[in-house]
Amino acid sequence: MRENKGRTPKQISEFDERVLQIRRVSKKTRGGNTIGFTALAVVGDKNGRVGFGYGKAPDVSGAISKAITLAKRDIVNIKVNEGTISHNVSAKFGSAKVLLKPAPKGSGIIAGGSIRSVVELAGIKDISAKMIGASNKMCNIKCTIAALKKLKG
Secondary structure, X not given: OOOOOOOOOOOOOOOEEEEEEEEEEXXXXXXXXXXXXXXXXXXXXXXXXXXXXXXXEOOHHHHHHHHHHHHHHOOEEOOOEOOEOOOOEEEEEOOEEEEEEEOOOOOOEEOOHHHHHHHHHHOOOXXXXXXXXXXXXXXXXXXXXXXXXXXXX
16 A cells, blocks of 8 residues: 555545636736636535635636635635524625524525525525625625625624
């Protein structure tokens, strides 16, 4: 059997990762078109810590890995109270507005799109949410995280 010379086996990530959006983008250059990809990812440990990242690269796998790395770098801590949030909270970012309300135990996550991903990965099990304004996933994620940061114990 071969020795593992100073290398550690691949680390098991403490975070769950979710890729929300992959886009193909092109740029006009002097020699023609340059094609690249962007990825939007959210990571969380389902225990009150969540973050998001946006990565750009010439290939899809590179963009996804950059997005996940950036998401792990910008983790925020959120106060979860028995599977829900403690009070109503709203936030605004750009044209996006988000309203988050606590829900009774067992009602589940009543939220759409990107808000659902963020609150699931944060570890919130019962919540009611509404997105108002933008349908832009990046704005909605930033707005949701800003609202979750406003929570008091």
